[in-house]
Structures are given as structure tokens and as C-alpha cells.
Amino acid sequence: MAKQEIREPKQRRSIEKKQSIIRASYKLFSDKGYYKTNTVEIAQEAGVSTGIVYSYFQDKKDILFEVIKFYISSLSEQFQPLLNTPIKKDHMPIVIEKFIDISIASHTMNAEAHNEFFALSLLEKDIFTLFNDFENSLLSELYELLVSAGFSKINLLEKVRISYGIVEQVCHDYILQKQTREEFDIAKLLAIDIIVALLNNKI
Template sequence: MSANEIRIPKQKRSIEKKDAIIKASYGLFCEKGYYKTNTAEIAKEAGVSTGIVYSYFHDKKDILIEVVKLYIFQLEEQFKIILDQIAEREKLAFVIGEFIDLSISSHKMNRDAHNEFLALALLNNDIQDLFNGFEYQMLEKLYKILIEVGYSEEFLIEKLRISYGIIEQLCHDYIQGKTSDGELNKIKFLAVPMIMNLLGNA
């Protein structure tokens, strides 16, 4: 199907159908995996015909892109609540702790999705670009907030990137069963002051 044959939904019912396809795909990709899910299964789960699926998407890869965008949007909304709390320098340690807790919670709640999409990102540049964009926007927002509360700009974005990597590794080790709940609490206890020290003084 050529690009000009793909429908862009404008009416409420059409938008709802496309959203249903994306949400159905999200569940199936997490449950069965991207490669083991076919378009007919997606259509059945979404309550539409296979033809309707192809009227909104070129192929399964197009659906995957929208599914990952939905996943990232959900992450952004969750983290926005935490980031908006950084109004004063004195609250940063608390916010870092909250950020770690939310990261762990998000990884646990969406473990199947996270593992599936992370694996796909290694094989697909478009998916990798979406995750890189999410990380970039997250770090840029943190950078601007920290500058506003008095942190030095010197190497700040690099320090934030390292801090983000520490938290991501902590989460991955936990959801993969490499650390227990007790070990996780100890690591978190060490990670917060470590990140605070890394970020340095204003």
C-alpha cells in the first residue's frame, strides 16, 4: 500500500479504532513478543478487520513505532510529576530517591514491555532513536531545572548522563533478578548520596 493510501484518522470513531489497534498491539507484543505476533491477531484483539489495520499502518513495523511512542509517552507523564518537584536545591536528594523509586516501579510494572522494546532497539535504529530522544529530553529538562536552582553548568549534562546510567543499571539488575529487595534498598541508600556528590556544588 502506498503512502498516500494510509488514512490519517480525524473523526472520533476512526481515532478510537487506531488507538485500539495500538493498545492491542502493545499487549500482544509484551505477551507474545513482536516477532511472534501477526497482524491478524492484532486485528482480532482490537476488534477490527485486518483491512482496517492496513488502512492506518503500512506494516507491523509502523505499528511497533506507534506502540513504542505510547510506551515512552507513559514514561514521560510519570516522570514529569517527579521532575516538577525540583523547585528548591534542598529537595534534590528527596527527588533523586523518588526518581529511583519511580524508575524501579515503572520497570517492574512494564517489565515485559521494557525487555521487549529494549531488545528491539538493539536491532532497529528507529526504535533506538525514540529511546535516545526520550533520554535526551529527560536529561535536558533535568539540566535546565538544576541550572535554575543554582548548579554549575560545568560538565553538568555529562554528570546527569552518568547519574541516569546508574539508575538505569540499578533498575535493570533488579528486574532481571540480579539483586534482591534487601540489596536494592542498600544500593538505593548508596546511590542517592553518590549522585548528589557527582552533581557537585552550585
């Protein structure tokens, strides 16, 4: 069976319709889950007909792909102020703390979406690739920022990747409420100390 022709909107009204479908899908996938949401519900939430949905998207998985890109774009925006600001070596503890705080905020801006999309990334290779590309892009920007600050390039990308893993663990422990506030504060300070030492070749 041949796939239907999908049009790419060019006029403002058409672009807004497609965006409303993506936002409606984002809400429903977060609230109900991807597998429990159908295109009729998406159309109703977006205020369009089902036919309009299928004029912009091949199927529900095609919608999901665009929703994930929308979500990743939102994550990326959270980090841009930090990534666009030059840093100094002796300010690294402050920079790392800001990065941890932004990471926690980005994880919790929609916890339901984060959990749903992370689970889907384990099942769908295309979605995993989107998140992996986002992570690689983020790490590349961090690498360039650190090089500009005067850090040695030797094994730097590997150090950045390990540091990112440490930050992710701190974030997940916070989200899952595995610690008291005091324990979290201690874990955060330890993470900062470890990352600073790693970047400065002290461990």
C-alpha cells in the same frame, strides 16, 4: 510496488479505532513478542477487520513504531510530576530517591514490554532513535531543573548523564533480582550519595 495510501483519522470514532489497534498491538507484542504476532491477531484483539488495520498502518513495523511511541509516552507521564516540581539543593537526596522509585515503577509497569522493546531497539535503528530521543529529552528537563535549583552549568549535562546511568543500573539490578532487599536498599543509598556528591563537585 507503490505503497498504499494511509489515512490519518480525524473523526473521534476513527481515532478510537486506531488507538484500539495500538493498544491491542501493545498487549500482543508484550505477551507474545513482536515477531510471533501477526496482523490478523492484532485485528482480532482490536475488534476490527484486517483491512481496517491496513487503512491506518503500512505494515506491522509501522504499527510497532506507533506502539513504541505509545509506550514512551507512558514512561514520560511517570516522570512529569517530579519534573514539574521545583527543587532545592538541600532536598536532592529526596529528589533522587523519588527519581529512582519512579524509574523502577516505569521499568516494571510492564516488564514484558520493557524487555521486548529494549531488545528490538538493539536491532532496529528507528526504535533505538525513539528511545534515545526520550532519554535526551528527559536529561534535558533534569538539566534545566538543576540549573533552576542553583547548580553550576559547568559539565552539568555530563554529570546528569552519568547519574542517569547509575539510576538505570540500580533499576536493572532490581528488575533482574540480583540482590536481596537489604542489598538493594544499600545500593540505592550508595547511588543517592554518589549522585549528590557528583552534582556538588565533591567527587
